[in-house]
Amino acid sequence: MLTRSPLFIAALALSACTVGPDHTAPDIADITPAKWSWQTAAPRDDSPRGEWWKIFREPELDRLEALALQSSPTLHAAAARVDxxxxAARISTADWLPDLRLNADGKREQTSANLPTPIPVDIPRGRVNSFSTLLDLSYEIDFWGKIRREVESARATADSTSASYHNAILTLTGDVAAQYFLLRAADAELNALRRTIALREKFKNLLDDKFKAGAIPETDFARAVTEVATAKAELADVKRQRQExxxxxxxxxxxxxxxxxVRENPIAAKAPPVIPAGLPAAMLERRPDVASAxxxxxxxxxxxxxxxxxxxxxxxxxxxxxxLSNEVDTLLGGxxxxxxxxxxxxxxISGLSVIRFNVKRQKAAREEAIANYRQAVLSAIRDVETSLAQTRYLREQASAVSEALAxxxxxxxxxxxxxxxxxLSYFEYLDAERTRLQTERQTAQISAQRHISTVRLIKALGGGW
Incomplete structure (x- = not known):
């Protein structure tokens, strides 16, 4: 046993050899802002994010988000890709184990009396039975780590697909929230337009009576009719937007x-919740698209x-x-x-050039993946910066429009x-009323955009904090 130990240890050492480079996180220090005190982020895309949309305190939005998570075909397709x-990752581990196959065979054949042989031999023609039950074993010893690298690749691909699934969830819930707030903005605009139409109809009727009495010219009444029709056209356009x-x-x-x-529910313009941006490195850890890359x-x-x-x-x-036997009765005998x-x-021997170009191709594929990873990091930084700017400037715009509405x-x-x-004339009142309507509609639109920018910031931060 002692003489065989060095050979056994050498075999183990060879088995532990793994060719190819070990994975290290790509360096992104040159594309991250120094003021953020950046640190290398480890993927944490599977960390719980919770039902982030509940911070808006909108029961109908909660219902729609739950429905989307349950029924969205896009999400179901992403889940199937994860499976x-x-x-595939589990299949790749099968090469670590020996391949065992049980083969059973039974046949009857007739031999030739004219077999091609270098020396003439008179072999009579005959019939032969053959029965066999064999267990075949095949096992590739992973000296160079090929199987370990295949398993490593399959598992990393599975992790990337899983991260893409979390990104699909984040995208889906973010899109639902954004469309919901657009719809609610349309509800507020519809409410304002209906009140305006009712008011303009009232004045149109009054002007109609005055026109018939000869107290005003026909141009005044025609102007009133025009304003009512214009408001109705705007109402139809907002209805179209809401339906979309x-x-x-x-x-x-x-x-x-x-x-x-989704029933109409014009909600009052209100400020969206404040979302802390957090640390950039923590943001990258939560971003499923960055983790996938x-x-x-x-x-x-x-x-x-x-x-x-x-x-x-x-x-x-x-x-x-x-x-193996020529008779069934003696098949299992000793x-x-x-x-x-x-x-x-x-x-x-002859395929070395093919191997060389395949290695070159795989290295190029890694460089492509690194470039895509860096692009994902840059996109993450851009998304956070853009969303923060949107929330800041929309807040200033909302304050100004609120003052203008008052x-x-x-x-x-x-x-x-x-x-x-x-x-004062009716037209002076009409101008003032038109300005108020425009400001009220703008207030509803900016309120929706503020909520949508908050949704985008949450998505840019990876969904949770």
Whole structure:
């Protein structure tokens, strides 16, 4: 035993050898802002994010998000891709174990009396029975780490697919929230337009009576009719926009648009919740698209090891054991037992150029994956910066529009009082009322954009904090 120990240890050492480069996270220090005190981020895309949309305190939004997560075909397809990748990863580990196959065979054949032989031999023609039950073994010894690299690549690919699934969830829930707030903005605009139409209809009727009495010219009455028709046209356009948002929500929720209904609920303009941006490195850890790109780099890196292993000899251990007989009755007898065992070694000779170019191809694939990873990091930084800018400037815009709405509402009331006293014309009141309507609609639109920018910031930060 002592004399065999060095050989056994050497065999283990050879088995532990793994060709190809080990994976290290790509360096992104040159593309990250120094003021952020950046640190290398480890993927944490599978960390719980919670139902982030509940911070908006909108029960209908909660219902739509739950429906989308349950019924979205896009999400179901992403989940199926995860199952495929995980199954592929499990399949790759099968090469670590010997391949055992049980083969049973029975046949009857007739031999030729005219067999081609170098020496003439008179062999009579005959009939031969053959029955066998054999257990075949084949095992490739992983001297160079080819199988380990294949498993490493498959697992990294599965992790990348899983991260893509989390990204699909984040994208889906973010899109549902954005479309919901667009729909609610349309509800607020519809409410304002209907009130305006009712008011303009009232004044149109009053002007109609005055026109018939000869108190005003026909141009004044025609102007009133025009304003009513214009408001109705704007109402139809907002209805169209609302229907488009509703149809998009139906698609996101996996429901037919023809039977999908979200009832109107004009909500008052309110400030969205404040979202802390957090640390940039923590943001990268949560971003599933960044994690997916990083794990794709790991998979392509492992593929290089698989390609390099083709330079080295493949060592296989093969064996066969079982029973072989010319009669069924004696098949399982001791005299019918057969076996064979032995190694086989194959080394490429003429295909070295193919292996070299395959290694070059895999290295290029890794460089592509690194470039895509860096692009994902840059996109993450851009998304956070853009979303923060949107929330900041939309907040300033909302403050200004809110002030304008209060002033235009007061001005409209004052002009209406003057009009009713007869000191101002109807057209002056109409101008003031039109300005108030425009400001009210703008307030609803900016409120929706503020909520949508908050949703985008949450998505840019990876969904949770």
């Amino acid at each position: 495929q990748a995980r199954a 948002a509703s149809d998009t929500l139906a698609l996101l929720c996996g429901r037919p648009a023809s039977s999908f209904i 990083e794990r794709t780099v790991a998979a392509r890196n492992a593929d290089i090891g698989v390609a390099v292993s083709a330079y080295f000899p493949a060592v296989k251990l093969t064996g066969t054991a079982g029973y 005299d019918s037992r057969v076996w064979s065992i032995g190694p086989s070694i194959s080394l490429p 002033a235009s509402t007061k001005a409209t009331d004052l002009v209406r009082e003057s009009y009713e006293r007869g000191t």
